[in-house]
Amino acid sequence: MDNNVKSYRKPYNRPVKRTWWADWSFYVAYMLREGTAFLAVFVALELLVITALPFCAIKGADAAVTAVLSNPIAFILNLIALVAAVFHAFTWYNLMPKAMRMFFTKKPDDTRLIPDKFYVFGLWGATAAATLVIILVLTLV
């Protein structure tokens, strides 16, 4: 090889922008999905505060709970949290089947994988049942 050939090689690394996700709607949806985490933590803290009410010097914990829940800020945050929880469920159930790879039968020549929609329908069915049970139990208990 001729070592006198001059190399102009100068690889260019493009900088990473903090707003990398804004360029493609797919990434924006991902960031929204991750953002639902803040609402989940908010609901946890809210339930923690509600549970702590009878331990504080507040008379009538049930009335205090209603007072907390009818506070306009808490109400709006709960409304956002509901939308976030449903959006989370939608994304979570769509991705869940990707962690599954199972066949219909164990027969050596059966190459039919259980399709994603089976899992998705199953998960939504379970959610509908859980929703019904929770509403009935909490209303009637």
Place this chain on the structure above:
Amino acid sequence: MSSKIRRSDEPVYWGLFGAGGMVVGMALPALLILMLLQGLGVNCFHYFSLISHWWGALAIFVIIAGCLWHGLHRIYHSLHDLLIKPTPLHHYVLYWGALVLTVLAGVFVFGYYLIINGFLNLSLQQ
């Protein structure tokens, strides 16, 4: 070579994150619907009646813990997405936070259950 590669402890947090994600999807919509209705004046969110049963207390504890471990794990990874380099400090704050809040939830939820059923001889400010 392969013995030098450090194994990640992520499976522990990933497992809790996954279980929590399931809880958020399955239980939060119903819970939030009732909380919103209660806020509007409909008397349907009988929270303290629920946690005066052991199964109700357990369910609420699982829901609170699930939301915490799911949410805080996701927030930890979101730091990276926002180009904030996650440090051990971030890890301590978020995961110890999740643990402390989980213990606190356990104390309050099961404490209420035990006291209201007379297993603990304490009185609540009712």
Place this chain on the structure above:
Amino acid sequence: MAEKTMKISVLRYRPETDTEPHFQDFDVPFHHETSLLEALNYIKDFLAPDLSFRWSCRMAVCGSCGMMINGVPGLACQTFLRDYDETKTLKVEPLANFPIERDLVVDISDMIEKIERIKPYIIPSEKDAHKPLTESYIQTPQQMELYRQFAMCINCGCCYAACPQYKINPEFIGPAALTLAYRYNVDTRDAGAKERLAHMSAEEGVWSCTFVGACSKVCPKGVDPASAIQLGKKQSAIDYVIKMFKPE
């Protein structure tokens, strides 16, 4: 059919003269069957003979012509101008997350190193190590289906260009390599899962993935790397529990 014209804006970088890349616009005539690769060849033939880009097979087999098309990674040969709005400029850039060598040519050696690292070949068990070449492995259709979809990778680099985790942390082993790791781990002829799991279970292995899913969205061969990585997480987590009770 009447020919239409589309404005194509190409990110150019000539290391001998440029300090950083810049866009250059070209007006390219096109008809219903014109692919982006043909459009680039038109530019090279008639407008800018010094334009550099990689291509070979023209049929989504070789994996050479991966590039960012309106910000989304894809193969130029598989992209048709008819699918884009001709009243708008089509933006073409080299694959993201890789260093630019020249114009649309990037250096993918980091991805290649990672693919090599996870040993993407069958490592036979001790018993099979000296199997005579006249004997074959028996594999049922179901056993093949376990990995078939993950074996379609052509190493084009689109998944690395789509992955924000690789963008932010270049240590991440990345979609294509982790997909191949899973593909060989579940192959019944292979006994090398232990060696691969060491890489998969590290921080920069499967655990750097946050399941964005962009890799699967852009893969020109319909491979689902996001799925392979989740399945890899399951393998790694099961291995973690086993090692807890039975340390080596």
